[in-house]
Amino acid sequence: MRNSYRIALAGNPNTGKSTLFNALTGLRQHTGNWAGKTIALAEGTVEHKGKTFQLIDLPGTYSLFSNSIDEEVARNYIVFEKPDVTLVVLDATSLERNFNLALQVLEMTTNVIVCINLIDIAEKQGIKINERILTKRLGVPVIKLSARNKIGFPLLLDTIDRLVTGAIECQPIPTVYQDHIEEEIKKMEPRVSAIIGDRLSARWVSLRLLDGDEKLLQEITKRLGEGRE
Known part of the structure; x- marks a missing residue:
């Protein structure tokens, strides 16, 4: 069985995506540029239950169309490089705006975990989020966390582990259009x-x-x- 897996992190700017990346990888990371691009590439690793998760911090974008180089880089990696799992990081205080990107990712790939970050700030603002209902409606795991305080990390890593080993399967609910x-x-x-x-x-x-x-x-x-x- 494989023991190394690629995990992509996608999200809008200012959702704490890079904070999550840094908190998970610590000093086990390096930076460079995407091939043929001037866009920064950050990669790092985290060890969990005898497995190595290679994390790739995709450029922060509001969508995954072809409106900018950042969007093309993020989209192309998810679609063509096929990471084992894609984490979509959302801001708990601004879910409605952030869900646009999440729904786009769910149309592109299957193995997705929706990470609702900044949950500590949201709770202070009186915002309540039922991750179980969201999990049922989206068809993929939804996890609440605080990257800054490392809240929810054990559950996140365990969920990644269960996905890559096949213990659980994602079944994204397709968006139905007009x-x-x-x-x-x-x-x-x-x-x-x-x-x-x-x-x-x-x-x-x-x-x-x-x-x-x-x-x-x-x-x-x-x-x-x-x-x-």
């Missing part, structure tokens, strides 16, 4: 699937193509071309 959009997706999915196979989510790619995401199409064409070489 009827005319769903009809277009149904038309496109078989064609997209015939081209990309099971390498990517045909539903997600169909959505992006309907959105006119030409940069993603270029990236897919490039990656498929590399795969034939």
Whole structure:
């Protein structure tokens, strides 16, 4: 059985994502740049139950479309590099705004843990969050934590461990769009699937193509071309 796994951290700016990364990895981290980009790349490791979790701190973004280099880097890593688990870090005091990114990630990949950070601040503001209801509605584990105070870390690491070992499975609940959009997706999915196979989510790619995401199409064409070489 493998004992090393890649864990990506995604989140909006100022959600405490990098604080979580630093708290988990401590001095076991290094920085550089993403290949061919001037965007900073931070990687680190954390040991848990005989396994090594390699954490990759993705650039902070508000979405995962093709509106900026940061968004492209974060999106491409999740979609094409296929980390074993993606942690989506949300700000407990601003969940509604943060959920946009979380829902995008859930359309792209399966093994996701939603981390609701800054829970200590939210509670002081009288904000109550029921993570069990959110887990049921999203179809993936939802964990409340405070990266600054290291609250919730044992549960987070145990949940990552259970995901990578197959003890639990994620079943993300798909976002349902307006009827005319769903009809277009149904038309496109078989064609997209015939081209990309099971390498990517045909539903997600169909959505992006309907959105006119030409940069993603270029990236897919490039990656498929590399795969034939």
